[in-house]
Amino acid sequence: MKTIMKYVVADLIRNKVIVVYAIILAVLSFSLLSIDENPAKGLLSLLNVTLLFVPLISILFATIYYFNSIEFIELLLAQPVRRNKVLLAEYAGLTISLSLAYLLGVGLPVMIISPNLAAITLLLSGFLLTLIFTAIALLIFVLFKDKTKGIGAAIAAAMFFTLLFDGLLLIFIYSFNEYPIDKAVLGITAFNPVDLARILMLLQLDVAVLMGYSGALFKKFLGTGTGSVYVVICMLFWVLLPLLLSVRVFRKKDL
Amino acid sequence: MPRLIITILFIFFAYNGNAKTIVVRADKANAIKNALAYCTDGDTVSIEKGLYKEQDILVSKRITILGKDYPVIDGVKKGQLIVVVRDSVIISGLQLQNTGRSSMTDMAAIRLQNVKSVSVINNKLVNNTYGVYLQNSHYCLVYKNTIRADAQDELNSGNGIHAWKSTHLLLQSNNISGHRDGIYFEFVTDSRILNNTSTENIRYGLHFMFSHKDVYTRNSFINNGSGVAVMYSKQVEMYYNTFRHNWGDASYAILLKEIADSKIEHNLFDKNTVGIYMEGTSRIQVLYNEFVENGWAMRVQSSCDNNVFEKNNFLSNSFDVATNGTMMLNTFNNNYWDKYDGYDLDKNKVGDVPYYPVSMYSVVTERVPTAMILYRSFLTDIMNRVEKVMPSIVPDKLKDDNPLMKSLKLR
Numbered sequence: 001m002k003t004i005m006k007y008v009v010a011d012l013i014r015n016k017v018i019v020v021y022a023i024i025l026a027v028l029s030f031s032l033l034s035i036d037e038n039p040a041k042g043l044l045s046l047l048n049v050t051l052l053f054v055p056l057i058s059i060l061f062a063t064i065y066y067f068n069s070i071e072f073i074e075l076l077l078a079q080p081v082r083r084n085k086v087l088l089a090e091y092a093g094l095t096i097s098l099s100l101a102y103l104l105g106v107g108l109p110v111m112i113i114s115p116n117l118a119a120i121t122l123l124l125s126g127f128l129l130t131l132i133f134t135a136i137a138l139l140i141f142v143l144f145k146d147k148t149k150g151i152g153a154a155i156a157a158a159m160f161f162t163l164l165f166d167g168l169l170l171i172f173i174y175s176f177n178e179y180p181i182d183k184a185v186l187g188i189t190a191f192n193p194v195d196l197a198r199i200l201m202l203l204q205l206d207v208a209v210l211m212g213y214s215g216a217l218f219k220k221f222l223g224t225g226t227g228s229v230y231v232v233i234c235m236l237f238w239v240l241l242p243l244l245l246s247v248r249v250f251r252k253k254d255l
Numbered sequence: 256m257p258r259l260i261i262t263i264l265f266i267f268f269a270y271n272g273n274a275k276t277i278v279v280r281a282d283k284a285n286a287i288k289n290a291l292a293y294c295t296d297g298d299t300v301s302i303e304k305g306l307y308k309e310q311d312i313l314v315s316k317r318i319t320i321l322g323k324d325y326p327v328i329d330g331v332k333k334g335q336l337i338v339v340v341r342d343s344v345i346i347s348g349l350q351l352q353n354t355g356r357s358s359m360t361d362m363a364a365i366r367l368q369n370v371k372s373v374s375v376i377n378n379k380l381v382n383n384t385y386g387v388y389l390q391n392s393h394y395c396l397v398y399k400n401t402i403r404a405d406a407q408d409e410l411n412s413g414n415g416i417h418a419w420k421s422t423h424l425l426l427q428s429n430n431i432s433g434h435r436d437g438i439y440f441e442f443v444t445d446s447r448i449l450n451n452t453s454t455e456n457i458r459y460g461l462h463f464m465f466s467h468k469d470v471y472t473r474n475s476f477i478n479n480g481s482g483v484a485v486m487y488s489k490q491v492e493m494y495y496n497t498f499r500h501n502w503g504d505a506s507y508a509i510l511l512k513e514i515a516d517s518k519i520e521h522n523l524f525d526k527n528t529v530g531i532y533m534e535g536t537s538r539i540q541v542l543y544n545e546f547v548e549n550g551w552a553m554r555v556q557s558s559c560d561n562n563v564f565e566k567n568n569f570l571s572n573s574f575d576v577a578t579n580g581t582m583m584l585n586t587f588n589n590n591y592w593d594k595y596d597g598y599d600l601d602k603n604k605v606g607d608v609p610y611y612p613v614s615m616y617s618v619v620t621e622r623v624p625t626a627m628i629l630y631r632s633f634l635t636d637i638m639n640r641v642e643k644v645m646p647s648i649v650p651d652k653l654k655d656d657n658p659l660m661k662s663l664k665l666r
Contacts (some may be wrong), residue, residue, distance in 0.1 A: 044631065195632065
């Protein structure tokens with residue numbers, strides 16, 4: 001498994017897309033953090049970048065990469081290696097390079113300009129988002145045979161999680177406004193990793209109070225350490241579930 | 256001529272000779288009380304440095320009480336410390352600590368009861384239930400006192416400076432912290448509050464009700480549980496005050512309820528959950544204020560009318576204005592809004608298109624507070640942008656027709 005991972009990582013670095021991704025993130029972070037004298041605001045803008053670009057780029061790039069390396073995978077499977085090992089090695093190699101790119105691109109500027117707990121949370125949420133969306137890409141790869149359909153699904157998934165989900169949530173909140181839905185809303189956010197990442201980050205900033213203003217439950221739940229722990233656990237589930245599911249599908253898949 | 260001078264000197268000395276100075280030392284029990292029993296009007300009681308464990312010291316003569324190097328009067332958690340019932344008393348240079356706590360009487364370090372022209376100057380008040388308690392008193396001065404306590408909850412604590420049914424007070428340069436309310440006014444009129452600092456009180460930095468014609472200038476209210484509350488008053492004027500970091504889920508820099516004909520000018524609102532909360536207010540002038548990094552710069556309920564908001568700076572607030580209805584009988588004009596993205600073609604430094612300070616998302620959260628969970632998500636950004644192009648949900652009467660292109664220099 002290690003050997004396969006090494007090959008994947010080497011291939012990706014030779015590819016240079018990952019390097020460009022890291023450089024773009026670094027330039028963005030440096031400029032956003034130095035525009036405003038208040039680093040907390042720079043972090044909030046970086047959060048927006050993280051929430052929009054990391055899911056989109058991770059899922060698109062990963063899907064395309066998986067589909068492109070299908071010959072390589074088939075070649076490997078002709079050898080005496082187990083299927084799930086090949087698949088997980090592919091995933092691990094890709095995730096390692098993408099998250100390295102993110103952690104270097106955003107992490108270096110952030111750690112130089114404003115090293116604090118909020119910055120670490122930002123990196124953590126970006127890192128988790130990378131893990132999650134490459135895992136979803138893997139699931140898309142094993143579910144679809146056709147590359148075009150796969151990429152379409154990847155775009156749809158990214159759009160769903162970054163935009164559509166919140167719209168639906170808002171409609172839900174609006175229509176069941178008369179009922180005590182605070183708990184339900186908290187539960188529903190667990191179904192969207194992007195929302196989870198956003199909440200995780202907001203909890204580390206002063207603006208969390210604004211959320212508390214709207215309801216005692218948000219304050220009680222999100223205001224304490226439990227809120228953060230809950231969010232991180234939910235996000236870890238978001239990594240594990242697609243992975244397990246894709247391994248399962250892939251084991252029986254007719255290649 | 257020399258004879259006249261001698262006569263004047265003679266009269267002066269004769270008069271001065273009548274007034275004694277009594278020196279009190281902490282060597283006997285009830286030293287202060289004994290001295291007070293002995294002195295007469297016009298005397299000075301000079302208290303030497305030391306620890307005096309006395310309670311309920313009744314000052315019923317027109318005297319001056321001076322402390323040397325802050326002698327400590329300790330109430331050992333029983334009773335009140337000094338009760339003044341005579342006009343023109345001066346109390347200065349004492350350290351008063353540890354009053355009792357009671358649910359029957361408000362235990363105060365210094366209580367002024369039905370008096371006039373009493374001065375409380377330069378004292379240190381530590382760990383008292385109430386600090387200075389003015390009750391039906393007039394023309395009194397409370398100056399340069401440090402009032403400190405560490406109140407834990409609202410029920411078992413009192414206020415730093417508590418004034419009730421008084422007129423013409425001057426509270427100046429006091430430093431108050433850790434009480435229930437820093438300064439509390441009820442039925443107090445024609446008074447001035449200058450240059451005080453009120454911090455870390457568990458409820459309000461300043462709390463006043465039914466108090467008309469009062470002026471508040473250059474005070475700082477920092478980090479109080481709920482900021483400042485002003486209720487049921489008329490002709491209140493607030494100038495050059497600083498409201499900073501009143502941050503919590505029920506905190507306001509100023510809460511205005513049923514206020515009329517007042518002025519709020521040149522104040523700074525920095526990092527408060529809500530800068531100004533208004534409910535049922537009329538004819539208030541909000542001019543030349545700066546709102547920086549607040550959650551909501553203002554929440555103007557639709558029960559407010561004829562208020563004028565002009566020449567204010569709104570910088571980096573999460574929400575500029577929130578309101579709970581569509582009716583708006585107030586005027587916003589000539590403010591600087593950092594979120595304004597209009598243009599100024601005729602270069603008169605005033606934007607050519609109106610600014611709508613209430614964002615769409617702010618309307619949504621006002622109707623459905625739960626929607627706050629979507630704070631800073633993409634969807635809300637997009638909603639705000641769309642609404643800016645085609646306003647349909649935001650209250651269309653709440654707008655600034657002449658938004659400024661550049662921020663005002665207010666400080």
